Amino acid sequence: MHILRVANFVSPTSGGIKTALRAWGEHYRARGHRVSLIIPGPGQEITEESQGMVYRVPATPIPGAGYSLIFNRTGISRLMDAIEPDVIEVSDRSTTRWMGRWARRRGIGSTMISHEHMTGILVRRTPVPERPAVWMADLMNTRSAHDYDAIVCPSRFAAEEFFRRGIDAHVVPLGVDLEIFSPVVDVHTYRAPAEGQPVHLVHCGRLSPEKRPALSIETVRELTRRGMDVHMTVFGHGPLRAELMERASDLPVVFHSYITDRTELAARMGRADVAIAPGPLETFGLAALEVLACGVPTVCTDEGALQEVVGEGGYVAPSTPAAFADGVEALLARPQAHARARAQAERFNWGASAERMLAIHESVHRTAAARRAG
Template sequence: MHILRVANFVSPTSGGIKTALRHWGQLYQQAGHRASLIIPGPGPEISEEEQGLVYRVPARPVPGTGYSLMWSRVGLARLMDAIAPDALEVSDRSTTRWMGRWARRRGIGSVMISHENMTGIMVRRTPVPERPSHWAADVINRLSAHDYDAIVCPSRFAAEEFHRNGLAAEVVPLGVDVDVFTPVRELTDGPVPGQDGPIRLAHCSRLSREKNPALSIETVRELVRRGHEVELTVFGAGPMLDELVARARNLPVTFHSYITDRRELAAELGRADLAISPGPLETFGLAALEILACGIPVVCCDEGALHEVVGDGGVVKPSTPAAFADGVEELLRRRHARARARAAAERFSWPVSAGRMLDVHAAVAAGRAGPRD
């Protein structure tokens, strides 16, 4: 099977989607399939990579986001016709929804991966009141389900907005490379963090409003107010960087330059005692999972899918500085916290994730080979 993947919201500094695309593509090919990928430029127009043939096409920058989007339906359709895949996998329900109809006209199966929660986006990023936002999200989700043969979500939280409308959505969790993201210190209990130096905190995410990175800064402010000696290192890039630097003035916060090498990032994360993952709209939380794999317990918010990933590897708290500071103090007292964090991460595997994605493609192909209405 030749699987063409298309994703619009991918940039040189993006995280989860780009990581998932890379691992799935590599594992599809290892399973004997062909994998191709279309993403926005810049970069070489066509490159042969471990994840398959990658096409980078002209895209228009979206101000203030760090993303560029592919808009030309005519150009994209011509490229997709030339690639001539057997199956289509699209990681975007909005700007590329028309691709499901493209696949149907050509008699090939189509899968849409819902990496975002449309309801949360409508409520938090638009001025539309909450109830109309739910209605609008429901309309968009019904259109997506109509246009594609299958919908895949990375968590139960992400799938719920389809299930509440009686729409089918497969849950396929992402994975983590436990050989790359691995503890750099012993997992056994040692001195309580903060006894022999500052409590070392880490925040790792894209610095954009939907990730709520300001909560990590304000949690540090609250911990300092309570008399704790702490240091926070922020890993990530994004449109809020300057605003966050200003907010963190006079606080023990360091903003680390963007790290492209995964092993280097894992080594840096592994030096932390605890991590803060405040994103309220996460439909999975790959960054939090990678931190857990390094043996770092995580304080996460009680919204979104993070609690599904963190499990016993951390604590779940409301999205306030006081509650997150409480979570930090709770983890400081927890026995075997590092070992429990690593064990929580080991529940997730990229080979299992890719295998389940291939099962979805196989089921779609089998359905298309059978009787049609």
């Protein structure tokens, strides 16, 4: 098959979607498929990469978001026609939802990947009250299901808003590179810092409002108030970076520059005693999975999909600084917490994730062929 993927919300400093696109694309190619990808770029550029042929097309910058979005339907439609795919995989259900109808008109199978929880976004990031927000999300999700042959979600939390409308959605968890993201200490012999030694925390994730990174900062404040010698390193960029640096100016918090080398990132994260993952709307939480793979137990919120990913590898807490501080203390006292973190991460791998995606692509390819024959 020739699999064409299209994605917005991909930038040089973005995380989960970009990582998933690369991992899936590399696996698709390894299995003998032809793979193309269209993503936003500062201009027109075509490169051949490990994940396939990548088309970077002009896009419109979104002020304060760190992203650019593809809006030119006519130009993109012509490019997609020229690429001539057998199936399409679209990672955006808003600005690119029209692509499902494009594929249907051309007899091409289509899959939409829902990387976001629309209900949560409307409730938390718009002035729309909860009941109308649920109604609006249901309408958008129903239309997406009508336009595409298959809907894929990375977690049961993400799929729930489809399930409540009786819409069949495939749950395909993401994966992690267990060789790159691996422990730098022996997880079976690890011991928490002794009294008088600092506890090292890490926050790894985009610094944007929906990720709620301020909760990590306030957790450090609470632990300091309790008398703990604690230091936090923040990995990640985003529109809230300057505001958070000012907020943490009186705390032992260091904001690290963006690290493009994943091996270096893994080595730095792996030195932490505990990680903090506060995002309430995560539909998977790849950053949390990567730090778990480094053998670092993680405190996560009881909202969203993070608790599905962290599982036995960490501590699930309400989204308050006090509760997160309790979680840090509990993980420092938990026997074999680092070994359990690594074991939890080993349940996820990109090979299994990509194989499930390929099975869905093959299914929609057959569905499109049956439509053409009928």
